[in-house]
Amino acid sequence: MRASAAALRVWTRCPRSLARPVRNVYRHAVRCMASLAEPPTIFALSTGAGRSAVAVVRLTGSKSGEALTAMAPALVRLPAPRLLHLVEVVDPASGQLLDKALVTRFSGPRSYTGEDCVEFHLHGGPSVVRSVLAALGSLPGLRPAEPGEFTRRAFEAGKLDLTEVEGLADLLAAGTQAQHRQALLHATGAVRRRYEGWRARLLTALAAVEAVIDFGEDEGIADEVAAGVLPDMRALRAELAGFLGGGQRGQLVRDGVRVALVGPPNAGKSSLLNALAGRDAAIVSPFPGTTRDVMELELELGGQRVILADCAGIRETEDPVEAEGVRRARATLATAHIVVQLRDAQAVWAGDDAAATQAGDWGGDSTLGELSEAQLTLSVWNKADLLAEGQGPRGQGFGMPADLAPRDRGPPSTAPLLISCETGEGLDDLTQLLGRAVEDILAQGGDPEAAALVTRARHAAALSRCVAALERYEGVWAALELAAEELRGATRGLGAISGVVDTEEVLDSVFSEFCIGK
Structure with a gap:
């Protein structure tokens, strides 16, 4: 100046x-x-890459209007905002016609980023898009956008907070109904309003304490204010701790419930994976040990995301490649929420299944080792079509297990479920049972309201810091200077979730999840 x-x-x-x-x-x-x-004007393809009916190229920044008139010289002046206009899009350098397209603009601050924005709605051919992007790149003051840069500008302009940004990222990636519903709560600001309410209570308490520190000379008033703040902060700490304890469900909805298919070689694990997926995802052969690595695919069961893992057959082996597959199978087993123990029904009934014989139980498997008490286990016998009439669980009157309970350091208490990947027998029952198991796992992770608030590890970490600060506050509430410091720490913990206070590293991590045009 x-x-x-x-x-x-x-x-x-x-x-x-x-x-x-x-x-x-x-x-x-x-x-x-x-x-x-002022920041540079940026541009990017906002829709998916590849052929499509329409491709949207987005610009934001102070030079977006100049870029529009340069690319559409027939426009004598900038068109009215928020309306679509049909124009001929040309290369500013050569004057060559690139496309006949619809364009619109949004004047800041009434735009997604808070800046002047322009959109070109082009025909979706790859050559058209490449030509327009190249022409924009030749204009002075314009550059291609980085991943998530449009949304980062919206955040920096105060259009979104971090919970809404993360909700938008989750909404773009949502593959199940549950993920869709959870992401909408973040993207539409419902979660932000809950965190803002909690933070407002902290700020009110902090303001009262600091006012007494700065201006209060009467010791009686100081004691009265400190005692008046304490009950609300205790209630808030209990409320936050409750949400923190039940927040695992949100991460399970977002990341998926992991299901491991384990058992001896040639039990039909890959066949079961293909049957549940409805396609030939894994190689199947009659020779034991065909699967050497862990193969994962995603399913939707009851509206929830499920990660299904087909593991190598678990057995003692001298083959180093197969041994590595067994090691990876055990590692996958350790992180699974649900374990499906699959066996060859004919081999078990004939006494040829060594694992079942050693365990002496319908569903036991001594080769699996000890599983976590939190894991749900399901014993399944495959190849029911090879059993003679009256053999196996069918002959004993067994059918679908009545319940699924957390494993208690022993084999499953329920009878095995008899299926045939060849004929399809029992597969509907298995799908239904897996859906119930997924719901049981989610129920262990907390209630749906807590799930919507804590969907990432950073949310849980920030809430933990806030709860810890409030616990320390309860120990020093009468010492106003110490109490104020703990209340400030609790406020910073909540502020980190919404981005009111945060570090550059956290922001970079959040926005790196977006594609280029967002």
């Missing part, structure tokens, strides 16, 4: 013959300072 004022004084004192060149220098200096202050 001092440089601008000095330049203006020089211009007003110059003779008329020198006024024009000095004025030009002054204008150039002002433009240079303005260009340093």
